[in-house]
Amino acid sequence: xxxxxxxxxxxxxxxxxxxxxxxxxxxxxxxxxxxxxxxxxxxxxxxxxxxxxxxxxxxxxxxxxxxxxxxxxxxxxxxxxxxxxxxxxxxxxxxxxxxxxxxxxxxxxxxxxxxxxxxxxxxxxxxxxxxxxxxxxxxxxxxxxxxxxxxxxxxxxxxxxxxxxxxxxxxxxxxxxxxxxxxxxxxxxxxxxxxxxxxxxxxxxxxxxxxxxxxxxxxxxxxxxxxxxxxxxxxxxxxxxxxxxxxxxxxxxxxxxxxxxxxxxxxxxxxxxxxxxxxxxxxxxxxxxxxxxxxxxxxxxxxxxxxxxxxxxxxxxxxxxxxxxxxxxxxxxxxxxxxxxxxx
Amino acid sequence: xxxxxxxxxxxxxxxxxxxxxxxxxxxxxxxxxxxxxxxxxxxxxxxxxxxxxxxxxxxxxxxxxxxxxxxxxxxxxxxxxxxxxxxxxxxxxxxxxxxxxxxxxxxxxxxxxxxxxxxxxxxxxxxxxxxxxxxxxxxxxxxxxxxxxxxxxxxxxxxxxx
Numbered sequence: 001x002x003x004x005x006x007x008x009x010x011x012x013x014x015x016x017x018x019x020x021x022x023x024x025x026x027x028x029x030x031x032x033x034x035x036x037x038x039x040x041x042x043x044x045x046x047x048x049x050x051x052x053x054x055x056x057x058x059x060x061x062x063x064x065x066x067x068x069x070x071x072x073x074x075x076x077x078x079x080x081x082x083x084x085x086x087x088x089x090x091x092x093x094x095x096x097x098x099x100x101x102x103x104x105x106x107x108x109x110x111x112x113x114x115x116x117x118x119x120x121x122x123x124x125x126x127x128x129x130x131x132x133x134x135x136x137x138x139x140x141x142x143x144x145x146x147x148x149x150x151x152x153x154x155x156x157x158x159x160x161x162x163x164x165x166x167x168x169x170x171x172x173x174x175x176x177x178x179x180x181x182x183x184x185x186x187x188x189x190x191x192x193x194x195x196x197x198x199x200x201x202x203x204x205x206x207x208x209x210x211x212x213x214x215x216x217x218x219x220x221x222x223x224x225x226x227x228x229x230x231x232x233x234x235x236x237x238x239x240x241x242x243x244x245x246x247x248x249x250x251x252x253x254x255x256x257x258x259x260x261x262x263x264x265x266x267x268x269x270x271x272x273x274x275x276x277x278x279x280x281x282x283x284x285x286x287x288x289x290x291x292x293x294x295x296x297x298x299x300x301x302x303x304x305x306x307x308x309x310x311x312x313x314x315x316x317x318x319x320x321x322x323x324x325x326x327x328x329x330x331x332x333x334x335x336x337x338x339x340x341x342x343x344x
Numbered sequence: 345x346x347x348x349x350x351x352x353x354x355x356x357x358x359x360x361x362x363x364x365x366x367x368x369x370x371x372x373x374x375x376x377x378x379x380x381x382x383x384x385x386x387x388x389x390x391x392x393x394x395x396x397x398x399x400x401x402x403x404x405x406x407x408x409x410x411x412x413x414x415x416x417x418x419x420x421x422x423x424x425x426x427x428x429x430x431x432x433x434x435x436x437x438x439x440x441x442x443x444x445x446x447x448x449x450x451x452x453x454x455x456x457x458x459x460x461x462x463x464x465x466x467x468x469x470x471x472x473x474x475x476x477x478x479x480x481x482x483x484x485x486x487x488x489x490x491x492x493x494x495x496x497x498x499x500x501x502x503x504x505x506x
Contacts, residue, residue: 052367056377211357305367306360 026118030107038256039069045300052304079245084147087242091145096243096250099138103257106131110264111186113274113285125173125183128265129166132220135258136162139222139229139239142251146242154238157311158222158229164318165219165226171326172213175206175333176269189273198277203270205336208329210270212322214298217262219318221255223299225306228314259299260292267291387465389498392450394466395441395479396487398459398495405485406460409436413452413461421445422452439481443471459499464491 010018043058043065050057058065083092109124111117121127136159143155177183179202180191194200203210219226230238240251267273267288274288309317336342353359378385399405409426425438452461464487471477479487488495 048371051371051375054370054373054376056375056379059379301364301367305363 023118030110030118031104034104034107034257034260035253037260038253039073041256041260041296042072042252043069044296045303048297048300049304052301073249076245076249081245081247082242084242086147088145088147091141092242093247095138095142095145096247096254097138098141099135099254100250100257102131102134102138103254103261106261109185110261111189111268111273112288114283115186116285117186120184120186123183124185125177125188128185129170129173132258132261133162133166135254138251138254142243143239146239148242150235150237150241151239153235154229154241157235158239161222161226161228161314161318162220164315165216165322168212168318168322168326169216169220171323171330172206172209172216173269175209175326175330176202178330178333178337179206185268189268189275192272193275195279197275197279198272201270201272201275203272205342206270206329206333208325210266212326213270214266214295216318216322217266218299218302219314221258221262221299223255223259224303225308226314227308228311233308259296263292263295263299264288266295389501390450391465391467391498392448392453392463394443394464394469394487395446395452395484396462396464396491396495397439397481397484398462398488398492399485405435406458407436407439408458408460409434410457412455412457416451416455418449418451419445419447421447436481439484441479441484443477443479462488462495462499464495465498466491 007018007022010022014021046068047057047065058068061067061071083089106128108119109117109121109127111120139158139162140155143151143153143158146152176188180188182188182191192201198204218224222229228238235241240248243251271291272287273291274285275283276287397405397407409424411424411426414422414424421442423438423440423442424436426434427437429435448463450463453463456462461484466487
């Protein structure tokens with residue numbers, strides 16, 4: 001009611017300008033919380049990993065270290081952006097933008113609750129696949145433009161890795177869209193509605209796909225144990241060795257925004273989005289947040305537990321394990337859906 | 345049979361889950377971090393920190409300028425000059441320790457026949473400019489005056505093991 005009244009008043013006041021203005025307001029309502037979430041995800045990461053290593057993590061800046069992300073951001077903001085002499089200047093500056101833009105653009109089709117979505121696109125899933133794949137260009141350009149062997153090696157590794165895991169990820173999504181018969185993310189959530197609560201979610205029939213998707217997601221975002229692109233011990237920091245200050249911060253933002261994006265996607269496609277796990281509790285955005293936090297915690301937990309993959313192992317896992325498994329499961333689900341045993 | 349169990353273990357992520365269970369347990373374990381300025385770890389009476397030159401109770405300095413510490417110092421951090429004082433005793437005119445060179449091995453303390461050069465429990469010190477960590481005789485004597493009670497107590501405690 002309030003929103004409708006606001007929209008009417010706005011249309012009267014601004015006329016044709018209202019639509020772009022109102023869209024910008026809505027975009028801000030999505031982007032600003034994401035930036036905040038990214039900042040506090042870095043704190044959560046340091047805290048969780050600290051706790052798992054029986055340390056206490058940052059606790060000096062603010063109570064429980066709550067102002068630490070702000071201090072870190074401020075520090076990066078004040079630092080000089082050094083552009084190496086041998087670098088390709090335009091691309092060097094362009095690369096961080098290229099990494100962050102798709103990571104944020106992907107949020108356009110993300111449904112947060114019933115009807116709360118910026119663009120209710122019917123091919124939302126395809127759009128997401130396209131946007132998450134574009135992120136790799138930022139990394140490749142950064143590695144190439146830096147004119148440094150470490151950066152270049154990191155970029156090459158990362159490109160190969162993202163391309164390999166994209167396929168397994170795509171197949172996992174194929175099963176989801178087969179089951180939900182829709183590429184619209186809101187409809188995918190609606191497809192998981194039922195009177196059995198969490199038993200109606202796609203994670204039950206598609207559990208292997210869920211695992212493949214989460215693990216590929218970790219690989220897609222270049223997170224430990226798949227952080228070959230960074231590989232501190234062998235190639236210093238990978239594609240962003242030459243970056244400093246805000247240019248580095250943009251890569252950092254992109255990585256964490258992608259993590260949150262993957263967590264949201266996993267929750268929406270396999271864990272029922274904003275639907276409540278118990279049929280007698282109301283559906284709400286809180287459930288989605290809870291699921292996303294759980295997936296993000298898994299990301300941090302993986303990082304605290306597993307040692308980094310060797311490069312050939314990484315490629316073996318992607319090509320020789322995940323892709324065959326996903327293809328087989330696509331066939332299994334296709335056949336299963338034709339039988340009377342399919343209840344989802 | 346072995347192959348089959350391994351196959352299933354791999355596919356069910358058995359070892360990965362086991363590893364995560366371990367880190368998951370440590371997540372709730374008691375944290376061992378010592379938050380330094382507020383909390384400090386206990387020190388031994390043999391702690392080897394910043395150096396000091398001791399004096400006797402009557403204010404007479406102990407050091408007799410025998411240069412044993414200078415000779416034993418493996419880092420060549422000690423420099424001593426000796427001269428005869430008016431009363432005919434052998435005393436140092438210069439006793440410098442370059443703390444930048446010092447490795448805090450404690451050999452000077454071991455070598456000293458009169459317990460003059462000692463290492464105190466002080467380890468929180470710093471220099472703000474070049475040369476600040478080059479300690480001269482007056483500075484070392486001042487350290488000795490300041491921490492004499494603690495130094496004497498630590499020596500007494502260590503005496504029964506010597």
